[in-house]
Amino acid sequence: MPRLVIVSNRVALPRQTSTGGLGSAMHAATQTEGGLWFGWSGKLAERSGASLHRQRHGEVDYVTIDLSRADHDQYYAGFANRALWPLLHYRAGLVEYRRANMEGYLRVNELFADTLTPLLEPDDIIWIHDYHLIPLGAMLRGRGVANRIGFFLHTPLPAAGLLIALPRHQELLGSLASCDLIGLHTDRDQRALEDYFLHEAQATLLPDGRLQDRAGARFRIQAFPISIDTRKVARQAERAGRSPKIQQLRDSLGDRAMVIGVDRLDYSKGLPERFKAYGQLLDRNTELRGQVSFLQIAPHSRDTVPEYRQLRHQLERSAGHINGRYAEPDWTPISYVNRSFPHQLLTGYYRVARVGLVTPLRDGMNLVAKEYIACQDAHDPGVLVLSRFAGAARELDSALLVNPSDTEEVTEALETALTMSLKERRERWQPMYEHLCRYDVSFWRNSFLDTLRQQSPATDQEAADPAAATGRPAAVGSAAAPGPHSSHSRLAKRPVLPESPR
Numbered sequence: 001m002p003r004l005v006i007v008s009n010r011v012a013l014p015r016q017t018s019t020g021g022l023g024s025a026m027h028a029a030t031q032t033e034g035g036l037w038f039g040w041s042g043k044l045a046e047r048s049g050a051s052l053h054r055q056r057h058g059e060v061d062y063v064t065i066d067l068s069r070a071d072h073d074q075y076y077a078g079f080a081n082r083a084l085w086p087l088l089h090y091r092a093g094l095v096e097y098r099r100a101n102m103e104g105y106l107r108v109n110e111l112f113a114d115t116l117t118p119l120l121e122p123d124d125i126i127w128i129h130d131y132h133l134i135p136l137g138a139m140l141r142g143r144g145v146a147n148r149i150g151f152f153l154h155t156p157l158p159a160a161g162l163l164i165a166l167p168r169h170q171e172l173l174g175s176l177a178s179c180d181l182i183g184l185h186t187d188r189d190q191r192a193l194e195d196y197f198l199h200e201a202q203a204t205l206l207p208d209g210r211l212q213d214r215a216g217a218r219f220r221i222q223a224f225p226i227s228i229d230t231r232k233v234a235r236q237a238e239r240a241g242r243s244p245k246i247q248q249l250r251d252s253l254g255d256r257a258m259v260i261g262v263d264r265l266d267y268s269k270g271l272p273e274r275f276k277a278y279g280q281l282l283d284r285n286t287e288l289r290g291q292v293s294f295l296q297i298a299p300h301s302r303d304t305v306p307e308y309r310q311l312r313h314q315l316e317r318s319a320g321h322i323n324g325r326y327a328e329p330d331w332t333p334i335s336y337v338n339r340s341f342p343h344q345l346l347t348g349y350y351r352v353a354r355v356g357l358v359t360p361l362r363d364g365m366n367l368v369a370k371e372y373i374a375c376q377d378a379h380d381p382g383v384l385v386l387s388r389f390a391g392a393a394r395e396l397d398s399a400l401l402v403n404p405s406d407t408e409e410v411t412e413a414l415e416t417a418l419t420m421s422l423k424e425r426r427e428r429w430q431p432m433y434e435h436l437c438r439y440d441v442s443f444w445r446n447s448f449l450d451t452l453r454q455q456s457p458a459t460d461q462e463a464a465d466p467a468a469a470t471g472r473p474a475a476v477g478s479a480a481a482p483g484p485h486s487s488h489s490r491l492a493k494r495p496v497l498p499e500s501p502r
Contacts, residue, residue, distance in 0.1 A: 001034075002123040002124060002125050002453075003034060003035045003036065003121060003123065003124045003125070004030060004034070004035035004036075004124075004125050004127065004449070005035055005036045005037075005038065005116075005119075005120065005124045005125065005126045005127065006026050006030065006035065006036070006037045006038070006127050006129070007037075007038050007039060007112065007116065007126065007127070007128045007129065007133060007136065008026070008037075008039045008128075008129040008130060008132075008133070009039055009040055009076070009080075009129075009130060009132035009133065010039055010040055010042055011037050011038070011039040011040070011041070011062055011064050012026065012027060012037075013055070013062055013064075014055070014057035014058075014060075014062065026129075030059070030060040034058075034059030034060060035059070035060055035061075036060070036061045036062075036063060036119065036124075037060060037061070037062050037063070038063045038064070038112070038115075038116050038119070039064055039112075040064060040065060040066075040067055040076075041053055041064035041065060041066050042064075043066045043067075044066060044067060044068065044069050044072055045066035045067070045068060046068065047068055048065070048066065048067045048068045048071045048108065048111055049065045049066070049067075049111045049114075049115055050066065051065075051066070052064075052065060052115070053065070053066075063119065065111070065112075065115055067108065070104070071104055071107065071108050071111075073104070074100060074101045074103070074104020074105065074107075074108075075101075075104045075105045075107070075108035075109075075132075076108075076132070077305070078098060078100075078101030078104060078105070079097075079098075079101040079102050079104065079105035080105060080131060080132045081305065082094075082095075082096040082101070082305065083095050083096060083097050083098075083101065083102070083166065084131045084134075084166075085131070085155070085268075086267075087158070087162065087163070087165070087166055088131060088153075088155040088156060088157060088158065089155065089156060089268040089361070089362045090156070090158050090162065090361075090362050091267065091268070092162055092165050094267070094307060095165070095166070097166065097167055099167075102167075102168065106135060109133060109134075109135050109136050109139055110139060112133065112136055112139075113136060113139035113140050113142075113143055114143070116140070117140065117143045117144070117145060120145060120147065122147070123147070124147050125147065125148050125150070125449065125452060125453065126140070126145070126147055126148065126149045126150065127149075127150045127151075127152065127448075127449070127452070128149065128150065128151045128152070128179070129151075129152050129154065130152070130153060130154045130155070131153060131154075131155055133151075134151075134172055134173065134175060134176060135171075135172060135175040137149045137151055137175065137176065137178040137179040138175035138176075138177075138178035139175075140178075141178045148180050148181075148452055148453065148455060149178070149179045149180055149181075150179060150180060150181040150182075150183065150448060150449075150452040151176060151179040151181070151182050151183065152182075152183040152184075152224070152448065153182070153183070153184050153185075153189070153364070154185070154226070154364050154365070155364045156185070156186075156189060156362050156363065156364045156389075156391065157184060157189040157192045157193055158192060159192050159195065160192065160195050160196040160199060160200050163192075163196055163200070164200055169200075170200065170201060173196060173201070174201050174213065176193075176219070177197070177201075177203070177211075177213040177215070177217045177219050178217055178219075179219055180219055180220065180452060180455040181219065181220050181221075181222065181448070181451055181452045181455050182219060182220070182221045182222075183222060183223070183224045183448050184221070184222075184223055184224070184364075185223065185224070185225050185226060185364045185365045185391040186223055186225065186391045186394050187223045187394070188394075189223065189364075189391075190221055190222060190223040193221050194211065194221050197211050197213070197221075198211070201213060201214075202214055206218065210455075219455075220451070220455060222451060224444055224447055224448045224451075225365060225391060225392075225394065225395060225439070225444065226364075226365050226367070226441070226444050227367075227370060227436060227439055227440050227441045227443065227444050228367055228370045228371055228374060228436065228440065228441055229440055229441050229442070230370075230374045230433075230436040230437045230440045230441075231374075231437060231440070233347060233371055233374040233375060234374045234375065236343070236344055236347040236375075237347035237348060237350060237351040237374065237375035237376075238351075239344075240344050240345060240347045240348030240351065241348055241351045241352070241377070243345075243348060245345060245348070246345075246348035246349070246351070246352060249348075249349070249352055250352060253293060253352070255291070256290070256291055256292060256293050256331075257291065257292045257293075257354035257355070257418055258292070258293050258294075258295060258352055258353045258354055258355075259278070259292060259293070259294045259295070259353060259354065259355040259356075259357050259414065259418075260294075260295050260296075260297075260349055260350065260352075260353035260355070260356055260357065260372075261274060261294070261295070261296045261297070261298075261356075261357045261358070261359075262296075262297045262298075262346060262349075262350075262368050263296075263297075263298050263360070263368070264298070264299060264301045265298045265299060265300050265301050265308060265311060265312060265315075265338065266301060266308070266311075267307055267308070267311050267361075268360055268361055268362050268363065269298075269359075269360045269361070269363075270359045270360050270361045270387065270404040270405075271296070271298060271311070271315055272311070272314055272315065272318060273359065273361075273404050273405060273407055273410070274296070274357060274359050274404070274410065275296075275315065275318040275319065275322065275334070276318070276407045277359075277407040277408075277410035277411045277414065278294050278322065278333075278334065278357075278411075278414065279318075279321070279322045279325075280407060280408070280411040281411045281414050281415060282322070282326050282333060284411065285415060288415075288418065289326055289328075289331075289333075290328060290331045292333075292418060293331070293332065293333065293334075293335065294333060294334045294335070294357075295334075295335045295337070295349065295353070296319075296334065296335070296336050296337065297337050297339075297340075297341065297346075297349075298315070298336070298337070298338060299338060299339055299340040300312065300338050312338070315336060316336070319334050319336040322334050346371075347371065347375045348375075350371060350372045350375035350376075351375045351376065351377060353372070353382055354382045354383065354417070354418065355382055355383050355384075355385060355414065355417045355418060356368070356369065356372035356373075356382060356383070356384045356385065356386075357385050357414070358372070358384065358385065358386050358387060358390060358392070359385065359386070359387045359402060359404040359410060360387050360389065360390050360404065361387070361389060361404055361405065362389050362390075363387070363389065363390040363391060363392075364391050365390065365391035365392055366387075366390040366391065366392045367392075369384060369386050369390060369392040369396055369399070370392055370396070370436055372384055373396065373429065373432045373433055373436060374433065374436055376429055376433070378426075378429075378430075378433075380422065380425075381425050381426060381428075381429035382417075382425070382429075383399075383400060383416075383417035383420055383425055383428065383429075384396060384399035384400065384428075384432070385399065385400045385402060385410065385413045385414060385417055386399040386400065386401055386402070387401075387402060387403070387404045388401045388402065388403055389403075389404065395432075395435060395436075395439070396432050396435075398427075398428040398429070398431055398432050399428070399432070400413040400416060400417055
């Protein structure tokens with residue numbers, strides 16, 4: 001069976017706790033099929049890529065490299081998180097583009113390509129993940145790699161009219177055409193990327209549903225909603241529900257209902273609006289005072305970015321205002337916690353909570369929403385209040401769907417959730433749980449990889465000369481192409497990309 005090669009900014013190393021969707025999904029994939037997982041070690045060194053860090057666990061090789069401070073600041077903190085992240089989350093006003101940061105971003109992607117290419121085998125299937133590594137597929141092609149390459153974007157994708165605000169957008173986004181399959185979370189994201197290629201990059205739509213760019217590269221764009229290991233999460237929650245810590249939480253709540261939010265501290269999560277809506281709930285419904293508690297878990301992230309520091313201070317003030325106005329000696333309305341918790345414990349928190357409050361302004365998917373559903377007690381399930389702008393809303397349509405910017409609507413949804421009958425709670429929860437059991441993380445992973453394996457850049461007529469038909473060399477290590485150690489395999493220091501229209 002061909003080896004699976006996963007490439008991501010960070011690598012979830014064995015024996016490290018991984019609560020993220022990508023880490024859990026990729027661990028399952030590599031354990032099933034064996035393979036290689038390559039990325040940044042998360043450590044800084046004097047020089048980027050000076051040495052490879054290798055470890056093997058089971059059938060999986062984990063290979064990482066360090067980055068220099070300058071490369072980290074330009075590639076990761078600079079371009080990825082201060083230009084791409086806000087743009088992809090519809091926050092064009094927060095985009096900070098600096099040419100030096102984009103050069104650093106391209107330079108680190110070049111380093112990834114240079115380091116990964118000699119590690120590849122002829123039949124490897126390569127799966128690149130997320131916005132940190134958008135040009136990597138094209139850079140691998142430029143180094144003689146013709147293996148099947150898939151790319152998955154874990155963020156939302158705005159319409160072409162917003163994407164073109166990014167300087168050198170065609171150089172960056174056009175490079176995705178070098179991948180055989182581009183996966184996104186929702187059909188809306190899929191349409192946005194197809195529209196970009198058709199109208200901004202002058203690609204053409206082929207009869208089989210693939211697109212072809214002006215250089216002749218053929219690729220497919222398709223939606224694959226990421227999910228969770230539903231039954232495993234449900235079992236964790238059931239076990240956690242019997243643990244002393246969760247019992248202690250239940251005792252502290254007494255007869256009060258708990259609302260829970262769990263998010264990384266980020267301006268895309270709609271946390272200020274969420275706090276405002278909760279404050280409005282206590283203001284308009286005096287009967288709920290003392291009867292409901294809100295637990296918001298929001299670990300700090302990207303503290304070096306000014307917008308994140310400002311957000312943290314804003315939330316601290318808001319939580320303090322709510323507690324100062326409504327708290328009683330035996331009741332704290334909101335508990336705002338800035339640290340992470342073990343996943344096992346989180347599942348117990350979800351199970352206790354009467355309401356899961358998941359209201360991002362934009363989110364690619366949001367697996368917290370799915371985990372909240374998976375963690376519920378079938379006999380007494382809670383209610384999910386979910387943003388319409390989370391990818392999960394396309395599947396979890398029995399939740400109470402809200403516009404997070406309309407704080408009155410969120411307040412009303414909270415009130416409805418807290419007073420909902422047991423019968424209606426069960427009727428809403430059951431179809432969502434069944435859906436998640438059917439379309440779990442294994443379904444997501446297998447659907448993407450099966451589709452990628454089916455992609456072939458050559459038709460019967462093209463098969464005699466695949467390089468001429470596609471502009472791609474034969475597979476690495478084949479007789480028709482130089483091997484990864486050959487000096488000729490470095491075909492270009494930068495990918496060959498379509499020219500911008502004049």
